[in-house]
Amino acid sequence: MQKTLMILALFLSSLVAAESAIEPRSFNSEVQETRYRALIGELRCTVCQNEPLESSNAPLAADLREQVYVQIMDGRSDFEIRQYMRDRYGDFVLYNPPLAGHTMILWFGPIVLLLIGLITGAVMIRRRRRMLADQQKA
């Protein structure tokens, strides 16, 4: 019984911890709320760097969430809000980096690597098949 209670308490406290980063907000429409959630999910917390604004407990992240909220309520577009963050913190705040000269490797590198792998695989399979065919002939 005691054990169950303890597990339950732990579980509940973990919920509190997970939710603590998010301030209660009221929106005029569901669209605004969805946009808010999406934006704080795709903007990086510059203090902790591996967390989006959404889940960060850093005071600066709270301020930036506030900025996102205020600007949404002011009727600013997603593009304008992203630009606001980029002007101050650079492309680094975007979890989706823009497609540009210096980000080519990032965007196309994996595809190139995959292609190299596929071609290598195809060449090897073909070579082995030919070898087998030669052996059967002999």
Next chain:
Amino acid sequence: MTRMLLPLGVFVALVVLLLAGLQTADQRQVIDSPLIGKPVPDFSLPSLHDEQRSIALADLLGQPFVINVWGSWCPSCRVEHPLITRMGREIDVPLVGLNWKDEREDALRWLTQFGDAWDFHLFDNPGNFGIDLGVYGAPETFLVDHTGTIRHKHIGPVTAQSYDDLLDRIRKLKTEAGS
């Protein structure tokens, strides 16, 4: 033989790549500011020492100046404090403190305790000017030229090594302003 060399080559290349990654790990923590080369965002903020007095960007233009972002809550600010004190002595351009996201009382107590080498302090409790400057971790130090353009940003505590570099840059801005 070539069969053995290929995987070995790939392995060596991977080791080199990962080693290079480890070497530059510290630098990657530092985010390049998009504000270098751009004008300082306009501001008008209350003075930390005198609530009634407000200081605006226009009051500073015409000479190079240094903005040092700090807070009494920031342990690294205490680490760099001796060097900031030295900077206050050694440079002849305004050394402006930006007291960021702090409480007035705490900040004033901190200054009394450790010493106040700055020319004056801006008080930015809501932290909006800090956000406009792209501050993400105090302490940060900005060098601004006489036209109000941000020329350099140092992130994190000023160290013995970075101190000389900063002073060199400040002297250069000073000569630029004079000519």
